[in-house]
Amino acid sequence: MRLLYNILWKDHSRAHLLGAFLGTLSGFVLLLAGIQFYTDFKSVITENRDLLDPEYIVINKKVDIGQTLGLTRSGFTQEEIEEIQDQPFADQVSAFISNQFPVSGYTENERFPDFYTELFFEAIPDEYIDVKSEDWQWDPEKGTIPVIIPQDYLNLYNFGFAPSQGLPQIPKGVISMINFKLRLQGEGRGNYDDYQGRIVGFSNRVNSILVPLDFLEWANQKYGYFKKSDPSQLILVSKDPTDPNIIRFLEEKGYDTIREKLKSSRMNIILKFVISFLVIVAAIIIGLAFLVFLLSLQLMISRSSEKIRRLNKLGFHYREISRPYILLLILLMAGITGLSLFFTSLLAGQLHHNAAAWSLDISQSLHGIIYGTALGLVLLISVANVAAILISTKKLCK
Amino acid sequence: MLEQDTSGSEVWEAEMLILEQGKFYVVEAPSGKGKTSLLSVIYGIRTDFQGGVYLDDRSLGSFSLKEWSQIRKKQLSFIFQGLELFDDLTALDNIFLKNRITGYHSSDRIMEMASVLGIEPFLNRKAGILSFGQQQRVAIIRALCQPFNFLLADECFSHMDRSNSLTAFHLIREECEARDAGLILTSLNETELPSTDTRLKL
Numbered sequence: 001m002r003l004l005y006n007i008l009w010k011d012h013s014r015a016h017l018l019g020a021f022l023g024t025l026s027g028f029v030l031l032l033a034g035i036q037f038y039t040d041f042k043s044v045i046t047e048n049r050d051l052l053d054p055e056y057i058v059i060n061k062k063v064d065i066g067q068t069l070g071l072t073r074s075g076f077t078q079e080e081i082e083e084i085q086d087q088p089f090a091d092q093v094s095a096f097i098s099n100q101f102p103v104s105g106y107t108e109n110e111r112f113p114d115f116y117t118e119l120f121f122e123a124i125p126d127e128y129i130d131v132k133s134e135d136w137q138w139d140p141e142k143g144t145i146p147v148i149i150p151q152d153y154l155n156l157y158n159f160g161f162a163p164s165q166g167l168p169q170i171p172k173g174v175i176s177m178i179n180f181k182l183r184l185q186g187e188g189r190g191n192y193d194d195y196q197g198r199i200v201g202f203s204n205r206v207n208s209i210l211v212p213l214d215f216l217e218w219a220n221q222k223y224g225y226f227k228k229s230d231p232s233q234l235i236l237v238s239k240d241p242t243d244p245n246i247i248r249f250l251e252e253k254g255y256d257t258i259r260e261k262l263k264s265s266r267m268n269i270i271l272k273f274v275i276s277f278l279v280i281v282a283a284i285i286i287g288l289a290f291l292v293f294l295l296s297l298q299l300m301i302s303r304s305s306e307k308i309r310r311l312n313k314l315g316f317h318y319r320e321i322s323r324p325y326i327l328l329l330i331l332l333m334a335g336i337t338g339l340s341l342f343f344t345s346l347l348a349g350q351l352h353h354n355a356a357a358w359s360l361d362i363s364q365s366l367h368g369i370i371y372g373t374a375l376g377l378v379l380l381i382s383v384a385n386v387a388a389i390l391i392s393t394k395k396l397c398k
Numbered sequence: 399m400l401e402q403d404t405s406g407s408e409v410w411e412a413e414m415l416i417l418e419q420g421k422f423y424v425v426e427a428p429s430g431k432g433k434t435s436l437l438s439v440i441y442g443i444r445t446d447f448q449g450g451v452y453l454d455d456r457s458l459g460s461f462s463l464k465e466w467s468q469i470r471k472k473q474l475s476f477i478f479q480g481l482e483l484f485d486d487l488t489a490l491d492n493i494f495l496k497n498r499i500t501g502y503h504s505s506d507r508i509m510e511m512a513s514v515l516g517i518e519p520f521l522n523r524k525a526g527i528l529s530f531g532q533q534q535r536v537a538i539i540r541a542l543c544q545p546f547n548f549l550l551a552d553e554c555f556s557h558m559d560r561s562n563s564l565t566a567f568h569l570i571r572e573e574c575e576a577r578d579a580g581l582i583l584t585s586l587n588e589t590e591l592p593s594t595d596t597r598l599k600l
């Protein structure tokens with residue numbers, strides 16, 4: 001009824017209502033944008049990994065001065081390995097085993113400069129290795145030892161060592177054709193055997209010189225005389241490398257990882273922190289704005305209390321008298337919902353545009369959860385306000 | 399019994415007082431004897447009394463807010479001494495405020511009543527700038543824009559001259575008779591009014 005609105009809307013304070021409107025609107029935009037971007041970034045972080053292909057993380061203890069002086073040990077004890085195994089993020093843990101005898105490698109090739117070096121071997125079960133090759137097997141009959149070296153070693157040679165020494169760069173395919181000898185030295189003089197060595201692949205995952213596990217076990221049996229030491233590296237399989245607990249656990253224990261993969265875990269932590277900060281700020285703003293809303297409407301009602309009593313005397317029910325206030329509330333809330341969704345989608349569009357420059361795929365449209373959150377909050381605020389309006393108008397009626 | 403000095407009052411001290419629909423009552427008393435209080439009690443806006451007040455067979459205290467709003471739209475109408483007009487609305491809008499929820503009179507009938515009472519020229523002025531006598535006539539027309547069994551008129555002629563008072567009284571009586579309704583009228587000076595059924599002394 002128009003007259004009722006004329007009477008009751010007259011007593012509003014434009015400044016209060018505008019303040020409440022803008023406050024709630026900015027809180028809404030902040031909150032919705034926060035949720036939108038969190039959802040986006042989370043999917044960007046997690047989409048980099050294939051769900052079917054879990055992540056392999058190689059961990060070792062941080063080298064400190066204690067280890068240099070021989071006071072602390074750099075190996076993982078059995079208890080430590082079990083502790084890692086018990087972590088919820090660890091699906092599988094495997095220790096590297098290493099050679100317990102001296103190894104050296106040398107070349108005998110006229111097309112290639114003579115080369116001699118002392119070496120080490122490590123081995124892990126095949127399923128942890130990212131190189132699949134038919135030649136990756138140890139056949140005692142043939143006597144050829146397949147070796148996998150880190151991709152980084154080849155890069156170091158090709159892009160660092162070779163150009164500075166005037167040596168030719170070597171493509172991957174050629175490397176595997178280079179023949180070199182591996183000498184396994186048992187205990188005692190003259191107790192050694194030479195084997196043919198062959199590089200069969202380059203690993204991006206494991207930063208070590210790998211040989212097949214069954215070979216190393218056999219060779220340790222045959223030549224080994226060093227005391228068996230604790231493994232200095234572990235390989236950890238995790239289905240969710242973005243799990244922030246991985247980073248937390250490693251840092252707490254003083255363990256280190258070579259893999260860059262855990263960046264996403266670290267990013268996840270930072271992102272969660274930033275977003276939760278944003279959400280808390282937004283929640284505080286919305287809370288305060290909600291209070292201003294409530295108080296503005298209550299102030300409006302109390303300013304009109306004489307008129308409300310008068311209307312009541314003329315036979316108006318308090319529900320009829322509440323209608324103009326409820327309509328005002330609904331209009332403001334609808335405005336807040338519409339505008340906040342509009343601004344959030346503007347921000348999302350802008351972010352999509354910027355992110356495209358970093359070739360990040362960020363959605364342009366709002367996620368379903370955004371609409372849900374907006375609607376839920378609006379309902380919550382509206383219901384609380386409507387209840388307050390009804391209560392305070394009823395109080396004025398007889 | 400009202401919570402103030404009411405000794406010697408025909409109404410407040412009475413064992414029982416029955417007001418019947420269709421009859422005209424004039425309540426006489428000097429100021430401060432509780433004329434407005436009596437009407438306010440009947441209309442349900444004052445509850446600080448002892449004893450019982452019944453509308454038909456129901457105690458006034460038993461009505462809910464919803465029932466009160468229905469009673470005030472359909473059974474009881476009140477011409478308030480303080481008028482209770484909205485100063486910011488025009489005289490006509492003040493009348494329509496009531497008529498729109500009851501839909502009782504046509505616009506034509508409202509204009510006719512305004513013209514009888516001589517306030518037609520002022521209908522589009524804001525109620526707040528009219529004289530008190532003019533406002534009283536606006537309040538009278540507003541009170542007549544609904545069905546009722548009783549009309550409670552609280553000193554509604556106080557700021558009108560004799561001829562205007564009589565015209566207004568005749569209009570009120572005519573409207574009451576059309577509804578077969580009772581009228582309870584308070585007045586400072588009873589001799590102003592012709593033909594009433596019962597006079598009550600407070």
